[in-house]
Amino acid sequence: MTADTTTANTAPESVAQRISTLRRLARNPQAVITASTLMVIVVAGLLASVISSHGPSHASLDAINAGIGTDGYPLGADKDGRDILALLLHSINTSVVTALIGTGLALAVGVPAGLIGGYFGSRVRAATEWLFNLIMTFPGLLLLIVLMPVTKGDFRATMALFGVLLAPNVFRIVRNQVLGVKNELYVDAARVSGLPDRRILARHVLFAVRGPVVIASAFLAGTSISVQAGLAFLGVGNSEVPSFGAMIHSGFANLYVAPSQFAIPSLLLGIITASLVLFGNALRDTLEGSPRKPQPIVTPTPRAATGTSERAEGLLVVEDLAISYESPDGKPNEVVRGSGFTVQAGETLGLVGESGSGKTQTAFAVLGVLPPAARVTRGSVRLDGRELLGLPDREMRKIRGRTIAYVPQEPMSNLDPSLTVGAQLATSIRAVEPMPRAEARQRVLPLLGQVGIPDPERVAGSYPHQISGGMAQRVLIAGAVAGRPHVLIADEPTTALDVTVQAEILDLLHDLRKRLNMAVVLVTHNFGMVADFCDRVAVMRQGEVVETGTTTETFDAPRHEYTRMLLDSILDDTTTRSDAPPRADAPPLVDGPQHTDAPIGGKRTS
Amino acid sequence: MTGTLLDIDGLEVTFPGRGLRCRPHQVLHGVSLDVAAGETLGLVGESGSGKTTIGRAVLGLVKPSGGRITFADVDITHAAGARRRALARDIQVVFQDPYSSLNPSLTIGDILGEPLVVQGVGRKEANARITALLDQVGLPVNSAARLPREFSGGQRQRVAIARALAPRPKLVVCDEPVSALDLSTQRRVLELLVDIQRDTQVAYLFISHDLSVIRHISHRVAVLYRGDLVETGEAAKVTATPDHPYTRRLLLAAPVADPAEQQRRREERWRFAERDADRSAA
Numbered sequence: 001m002t003a004d005t006t007t008a009n010t011a012p013e014s015v016a017q018r019i020s021t022l023r024r025l026a027r028n029p030q031a032v033i034t035a036s037t038l039m040v041i042v043v044a045g046l047l048a049s050v051i052s053s054h055g056p057s058h059a060s061l062d063a064i065n066a067g068i069g070t071d072g073y074p075l076g077a078d079k080d081g082r083d084i085l086a087l088l089l090h091s092i093n094t095s096v097v098t099a100l101i102g103t104g105l106a107l108a109v110g111v112p113a114g115l116i117g118g119y120f121g122s123r124v125r126a127a128t129e130w131l132f133n134l135i136m137t138f139p140g141l142l143l144l145i146v147l148m149p150v151t152k153g154d155f156r157a158t159m160a161l162f163g164v165l166l167a168p169n170v171f172r173i174v175r176n177q178v179l180g181v182k183n184e185l186y187v188d189a190a191r192v193s194g195l196p197d198r199r200i201l202a203r204h205v206l207f208a209v210r211g212p213v214v215i216a217s218a219f220l221a222g223t224s225i226s227v228q229a230g231l232a233f234l235g236v237g238n239s240e241v242p243s244f245g246a247m248i249h250s251g252f253a254n255l256y257v258a259p260s261q262f263a264i265p266s267l268l269l270g271i272i273t274a275s276l277v278l279f280g281n282a283l284r285d286t287l288e289g290s291p292r293k294p295q296p297i298v299t300p301t302p303r304a305a306t307g308t309s310e311r312a313e314g315l316l317v318v319e320d321l322a323i324s325y326e327s328p329d330g331k332p333n334e335v336v337r338g339s340g341f342t343v344q345a346g347e348t349l350g351l352v353g354e355s356g357s358g359k360t361q362t363a364f365a366v367l368g369v370l371p372p373a374a375r376v377t378r379g380s381v382r383l384d385g386r387e388l389l390g391l392p393d394r395e396m397r398k399i400r401g402r403t404i405a406y407v408p409q410e411p412m413s414n415l416d417p418s419l420t421v422g423a424q425l426a427t428s429i430r431a432v433e434p435m436p437r438a439e440a441r442q443r444v445l446p447l448l449g450q451v452g453i454p455d456p457e458r459v460a461g462s463y464p465h466q467i468s469g470g471m472a473q474r475v476l477i478a479g480a481v482a483g484r485p486h487v488l489i490a491d492e493p494t495t496a497l498d499v500t501v502q503a504e505i506l507d508l509l510h511d512l513r514k515r516l517n518m519a520v521v522l523v524t525h526n527f528g529m530v531a532d533f534c535d536r537v538a539v540m541r542q543g544e545v546v547e548t549g550t551t552t553e554t555f556d557a558p559r560h561e562y563t564r565m566l567l568d569s570i571l572d573d574t575t576t577r578s579d580a581p582p583r584a585d586a587p588p589l590v591d592g593p594q595h596t597d598a599p600i601g602g603k604r605t606s
Numbered sequence: 607m608t609g610t611l612l613d614i615d616g617l618e619v620t621f622p623g624r625g626l627r628c629r630p631h632q633v634l635h636g637v638s639l640d641v642a643a644g645e646t647l648g649l650v651g652e653s654g655s656g657k658t659t660i661g662r663a664v665l666g667l668v669k670p671s672g673g674r675i676t677f678a679d680v681d682i683t684h685a686a687g688a689r690r691r692a693l694a695r696d697i698q699v700v701f702q703d704p705y706s707s708l709n710p711s712l713t714i715g716d717i718l719g720e721p722l723v724v725q726g727v728g729r730k731e732a733n734a735r736i737t738a739l740l741d742q743v744g745l746p747v748n749s750a751a752r753l754p755r756e757f758s759g760g761q762r763q764r765v766a767i768a769r770a771l772a773p774r775p776k777l778v779v780c781d782e783p784v785s786a787l788d789l790s791t792q793r794r795v796l797e798l799l800v801d802i803q804r805d806t807q808v809a810y811l812f813i814s815h816d817l818s819v820i821r822h823i824s825h826r827v828a829v830l831y832r833g834d835l836v837e838t839g840e841a842a843k844v845t846a847t848p849d850h851p852y853t854r855r856l857l858l859a860a861p862v863a864d865p866a867e868q869q870r871r872r873e874e875r876w877r878f879a880e881r882d883a884d885r886s887a888a
Contacts, residue, residue: 185707193721194694207711354788498652503859528861531868569790570863571818576842581645581825
């Protein structure tokens, strides 16, 4: 239990992680600039009557078309003699109300409908979808103009209507999110816990959809403001209400006399909507994460580059390999630190370790297919004496498939669902050895036969979804051995498969390895597979190889404590549970911790 | 049979086919099994055998198309709404994936408190119970204020076990609870489950594809193959000297961590395969 509780000591770090969304937002310059711009504008609007001495509809004949800087009219006055500054500030308030009503109604209608439509059965979903599709077909702006007699020109009523028209956007976002979340196991667990549907929706589902909804709100607010301005510019609705649209309209008539009357409100409107859109983008980047810049793999410096005398010999030699990733806080995080092993021609090596031990990363480094964020910081990988680290991608591509090949863990996700199996194999054959398409296609069938597929012609013509997982893995193995590689790296090749299929795939690898005299590196966490398949073992823990040896030696007399612990953890074959179930009529014991240190089972039956 | 807690009789489950022309697909063809109070019934089978579907039917997460599920002499086959919610007190679940079975945005305390609050337990009492539960599954008491992502897979599975135990259930459906865990963690979680069963006399319907896991926790074992039970019996018998050829195949397919023994097994398996081939050729 000790190893299990080690991570519990990292509490302070995790607390910092929890508030990191806000902090990350504060670190994003785009978010900071747009948010503070909006904040200044909104506050100025709220202080309108303090900042400006005139009311928004106060018109003075003396001030008609007053220029910028006129006494009492810092931004001048319009053609009716109204203070432009006062109009601007009150227009901000109109815009804020507009944004609140439009976005608020869109959310109020769209979010509950999306939750209901996504969570409940197909009939409810179909009904809500139909309704919102219908709303979407309405020509929005036209409808708002036509319904002016109903809304009596009040911009608030108009915006409420517009909010309903925006609701389908919210509905779709929420519905799609809910469809993804509702099959999560924690929602099932909540159901089993006896939570009623509305509580599950409120506690588990709504929480998961909040991010996209927040992002969408910023865009909806921008849309509401520009639509309201557009309507006011067209002169639809009550012209008494101060608004950017009305100001631009009035300035437009005076464009040649006093261009600033047109330019100032346009500029402010532009700043507001642009800020909202840019803030929405910044929110999206922060909440959903933008793609990180790929980093080039640093050319490693082998520790003993020239010291040929102490170099290990073998077909594949990995020496002192270290791989690190940049953690979110910018510090390098070394996932592999000094892993190393050698494989002779025709030999099988088991690279074993638990999750996070770095065994797959090591395999990827050998293949030259580490993800872009990874950096090889030191070490050496030599194939037949040739250094592979730092080779250009073009060179590496020649080696992959021909000298060194790979069998992945998930057969299905490594096949293209839109191409037949035969076509994919033909492509990989031609990648290894350029030849006419027809010839490659002819080579596919014997290749499939070689990996024990009983009906090669049918399988070659099938799409990946038409074949089983075991069959798909055979196809991938066929592709891997097509170029007669010297080394095959199999990364947990049977973990995704059923036990009985697992055994067949191992048999196949056994057979191929003998026939083609391949060396195989089997990356696995399963000691049974190592015992079945490997000549030698390398045990990895936390990025390091802690023990190497022949399989029999390692299993009989493990030298490293960690290996011993792993071997002891194996649920062996002969121990069965020995304690009988309690008699049904016996009173239950008081529950609570009563640590019985007795191991499970204990009695050996053979 | 006296002491029978869960009785499944002729359970059938059919999933509607996807698309217009697809016919409905029957995944369980009349499965009957029972679990006594305080007992572990291991349900073993490969993917597509329907083992998870049995568990989900007991939990009310899929609707059976035939048969009966009786819990404590009450028919719960089609229990829904308030009746199903009332069953939460007695039937609980531990899922396979400790990552997606805990809501990432709730603290451990909230996750554990949820089933209690639903049962009408007061906040203060619930907190005391949460502390006891954390202790029972071997997690530090200050875990309650933390989020699931701060814990490793094994620790998360402990949280999931604590959540299942919260209402003091009589039956926990364990759906591959250790398959996603590392070897050493796997063993500790299995030991924890056995300890808890000894202390609380909860019954487990323990679903797994791994015979060695099943062997370590089960009193009795049921083997499922393509929606049918092929063998049921005492764990020691079924996992050592099975009667059914499928169970035998399953047993020989899992490699053992002993090079010499594994070599013997491989040969035995090949003999079986050859015999099957001869038989089908004849």
